[in-house]
Amino acid sequence: MSEEVKQREPLFSPKNKKLIFNPLSRENPITVQVLGICSALAVTAKLEPAFVMSLSVLVVLTAANVIISLLRNTIPTRIRIIVQLVIIASLVILVDQVLKAFAYDVSKQLSVFVGLIITNCIIMGRLEAFAMGNKPWPAFLDGIGNALGYGWILLTVAFFRELLGSGTIWNYPVMENLGLYEFGYKNNGFMILPPMALIVVGIIIWIQRSRDKELVEEN
Amino acid sequence: MFSNRYIFIYASVMVIVVAAILSSAATYLKPFQEKNVRTEKIMDILKSVNIEAEKAEADTLYNKYIVEELALNTDGEATSIYKDQNFEKGDIRPFEIKLKSEIKKKEFLDAGKEAEEPNFPLYICNKDGETYYIIPLRGKGLWGPIWGNIALKQDMKTVYGVTFGHKGETPGLGAEISTTDFQKQFVGKTIFDDNYKFTSVKVVKGGIGTMPANQQIHGVDAVSGGTITSDAVSDMIADCLINYEEYIKKQIK
Numbered sequence: 001m002s003e004e005v006k007q008r009e010p011l012f013s014p015k016n017k018k019l020i021f022n023p024l025s026r027e028n029p030i031t032v033q034v035l036g037i038c039s040a041l042a043v044t045a046k047l048e049p050a051f052v053m054s055l056s057v058l059v060v061l062t063a064a065n066v067i068i069s070l071l072r073n074t075i076p077t078r079i080r081i082i083v084q085l086v087i088i089a090s091l092v093i094l095v096d097q098v099l100k101a102f103a104y105d106v107s108k109q110l111s112v113f114v115g116l117i118i119t120n121c122i123i124m125g126r127l128e129a130f131a132m133g134n135k136p137w138p139a140f141l142d143g144i145g146n147a148l149g150y151g152w153i154l155l156t157v158a159f160f161r162e163l164l165g166s167g168t169i170w171n172y173p174v175m176e177n178l179g180l181y182e183f184g185y186k187n188n189g190f191m192i193l194p195p196m197a198l199i200v201v202g203i204i205i206w207i208q209r210s211r212d213k214e215l216v217e218e219n
Numbered sequence: 220m221f222s223n224r225y226i227f228i229y230a231s232v233m234v235i236v237v238a239a240i241l242s243s244a245a246t247y248l249k250p251f252q253e254k255n256v257r258t259e260k261i262m263d264i265l266k267s268v269n270i271e272a273e274k275a276e277a278d279t280l281y282n283k284y285i286v287e288e289l290a291l292n293t294d295g296e297a298t299s300i301y302k303d304q305n306f307e308k309g310d311i312r313p314f315e316i317k318l319k320s321e322i323k324k325k326e327f328l329d330a331g332k333e334a335e336e337p338n339f340p341l342y343i344c345n346k347d348g349e350t351y352y353i354i355p356l357r358g359k360g361l362w363g364p365i366w367g368n369i370a371l372k373q374d375m376k377t378v379y380g381v382t383f384g385h386k387g388e389t390p391g392l393g394a395e396i397s398t399t400d401f402q403k404q405f406v407g408k409t410i411f412d413d414n415y416k417f418t419s420v421k422v423v424k425g426g427i428g429t430m431p432a433n434q435q436i437h438g439v440d441a442v443s444g445g446t447i448t449s450d451a452v453s454d455m456i457a458d459c460l461i462n463y464e465e466y467i468k469k470q471i472k
Contacts, residue, residue, distance in 0.1 A: 076221035076229055083233065090237045094244055101251035104259070
């Protein structure tokens with residue numbers, strides 16, 4: 001991933017497409033690199049906060065990737081981590097402020113986790129591993145790809161936790177409308193608690209590895 | 220390689236640019252954020268008298284149902300009266316009073332230090348011909364502030380409804396205070412006994428079954444596993460309501 005992208009290559013060359021699609025599966029930040037787990041456990045009890053969290057990470061990661069990539073030749077190596085942190089932190093504060101102004105309810109649900117995007121390893125990892133050595137366009141695609149890879153796992157986990165834990169999908173009462181409660185069906189309160197997110201992520205990893213043998217370690 | 224000089228200049232310029240961007244964003248977004256906080260306060264007040272307001276209609280419903288706002292001093296006298304969008308007395312709108320600083324003033328006075336006279340807000344609501352008195356609450360939970368509103372019926376001792384909110388109580392334990400199941404226990408409880416002696420409503424660990432039968436009207440069941448938060452709710456209700464005791468006694472006579 002670190003080789004220089006040659007000039008005048010098409011915008012969506014095979015190499016660039018890989019930047020978007022690899023993080024969705026084979027290089028997924030959550031299921032393969034096991035980064036950003038904290039937030040995946042914390043905000044996935046319902047779909048709505050999970051979606052807003054994914055969107056926030058998408059904005060922060062893509063913007064930080066592009067900014068760092070634009071500045072990459074001016075950033076003094078000795079303070080590069082500080083520069084990266086300052087840029088991530090400022091973007092996160094901006095996102096937090098915008099959420100407080102225009103999506104107040106969701107921002108209350110996410111509470112500290114928006115602020116904790118700063119410490120999300122995925123973002124620092126991408127900046128350090130990719131944006132510091134690549135041009136803005138690939139960095140942009142890399143940001144989108146990794147954020148989507150993070151996002152779809154979050155949304156999948158949230159879907160099952162909300163459906164089984166609260167009996168709703170995006171606050172729409174599915175189970176009630178199906179009339180399952182009349183047959184004695186009960187929501188599983190355990191699904192709402194963080195440990196179940198870990199188990200659901202584990203199941204996703206299991207399914208992924210059983211389908212893609214290359215991900216399985218030797219020993 | 221970059222020289223030290225370059226690094227210092229780079230860092231300083233970066234910090235200044237970032238500070239400028241963030242402060243202008245904060246200034247621009249502030250009115251929107253304040254409006255959200257205000258709307259939430261209104262919705263909470265209305266919720267304590269069982270009026271579920273949508274965001275868009277919160278202001279209209281507030282003006283329709285809340286007929287009077289009072290600011291009371293500890294002697295039970297109104298220092299400000301705000302009615303029909305006009306001041307009948309005083310010039311501080313009770314809605315704008317920050318309960319946190321008023322409680323702090325009172326703590327200072329109680330500790331024998333100097334402080335201004337605190338003013339406590341009271342909202343008078345008229346719904347379907349009935350009058351309700353809404354008292355805002357604020358206290359300290361286990362991890363951070365907790366707050367709420369308590370609505371009293373016309374006799375000023377029977378609880379009509381409550382709402383509680385919290386900043387960061389433990390999910391599943393202390394955080395249960397913001398669920399309807401916990402809050403509806405308060406309905407019909409009384410904060411005074413028959414002789415109008417202040418009793419508050421206590422949140423009782425082990426359940427109200429442990430109280431003497433004639434006291435059970437002044438208690439509700441605590442949250443299992445959330446003892447500290449439950450005690451905090453007890454304290455908050457007692458500490459806040461006692462400020463209104465004088466006023467209520469005057470009204471009842």
